[in-house]
Amino acid sequence: MRLPIIAGNWKMYKTIEETIEFVTSLRGLLKDVPDDKVEIVICPPFVNLQAAASVIKGSNIKLGAQNLFPKQEGAYTGEVSPLMLRSVGCSYVIIGHSERREYFKETNEFINEKVKVAIEYGITPIMCVGEKLEEREKGLTFDVVKDHVVNGLKGISKDKVQHVVIAYEPVWAIGTGKTATPQQAEEVQKYIRKLLSEMYDEQTAQTIRIQYGGSVKPENIKELMACENIDGALVGGASLKADSFEQIVKFYK
Numbered sequence: 728m729r730l731p732i733i734a735g736n737w738k739m740y741k742t743i744e745e746t747i748e749f750v751t752s753l754r755g756l757l758k759d760v761p762d763d764k765v766e767i768v769i770c771p772p773f774v775n776l777q778a779a780a781s782v783i784k785g786s787n788i789k790l791g792a793q794n795l796f797p798k799q800e801g802a803y804t805g806e807v808s809p810l811m812l813r814s815v816g817c818s819y820v821i822i823g824h825s826e827r828r829e830y831f832k833e834t835n836e837f838i839n840e841k842v843k844v845a846i847e848y849g850i851t852p853i854m855c856v857g858e859k860l861e862e863r864e865k866g867l868t869f870d871v872v873k874d875h876v877v878n879g880l881k882g883i884s885k886d887k888v889q890h891v892v893i894a895y896e897p898v899w900a901i902g903t904g905k906t907a908t909p910q911q912a913e914e915v916q917k918y919i920r921k922l923l924s925e926m927y928d929e930q931t932a933q934t935i936r937i938q939y940g941g942s943v944k945p946e947n948i949k950e951l952m953a954c955e956n957i958d959g960a961l962v963g964g965a966s967l968k969a970d971s972f973e974q975i976v977k978f979y980k
């Protein structure tokens with residue numbers, strides 16, 4: 728049985744003051760969520776990680792970052808290392824989000840380096856994959872997803888890949904209010920699992936968690952989570968409000 732994982736990607740939102748207020752309220756709202764029902768992760772911007780870490784201490788909420796630079800330390804102005812993320816208390820890191828692929832020209836090769844380094848430092852990577860609208864319209868969805876998965880996981884062994892979470896995020900559904908239907912999401916997520924079984928083996932593929940991301944909200948989480956190959960959600964906009972994130976986390980109720 729794969730433990731569902733709901734992660735909130737805050738993107739570039741919230742100041743430190745807002746973070747403390749928001750996470751304090753979230754901690755209270757989510758305190759009764761059992762660990763064996765769902766894993767809860769919040770991914771604030773770098774500068775808010777420490778504030779969030781102190782508020783969630785001893786709770787059922789885990790901390791994630793939105794990116795890392797794949798070196799322990801060095802002359803890389805403006806970057807943040809996995810060692811720093813670990814020391815602030817991050818156990819997750821989002822890698823290869825479509826906004827980073829698009830605006831910061833991140834390639835599969837660079838994403839692969841980051842995934843490997845995250846694993847090396849004991850931080851679970853949430854590796855994002857997914858097609859753009861024009862790629863879907865040209866019938867290229869599976870090709871694009873295959874390219875992202877195969878190259879993003881290049882050189883990662885069977886025992887290590889089990890620590891990776893994959894987030895299928897069709898780019899056309901991110902921040903647009905346009906969610907993939909459960910059928911559309913399940914079709915691709917099933918394909919990803921099949922791909923993983925070919926790259927590794929069936930047993931390994933069955934252990935890897937695959938989230939769906941793209942305009943997830945309280946109104947659609949239940950039907951998405953009812954799909955066999957959807958093991959959680961990566962949530963952007965709806966993770967910024969305590970009540971909507973609470974309802975998403977409590978999808979099982």
Ligand code: PEP
Nearest residue numbers: 901902940941942963964
């Ligand atoms: C995301 O940021 O990964 C995301 C899926 O955003 P949204 O939920 O706002 O579409």
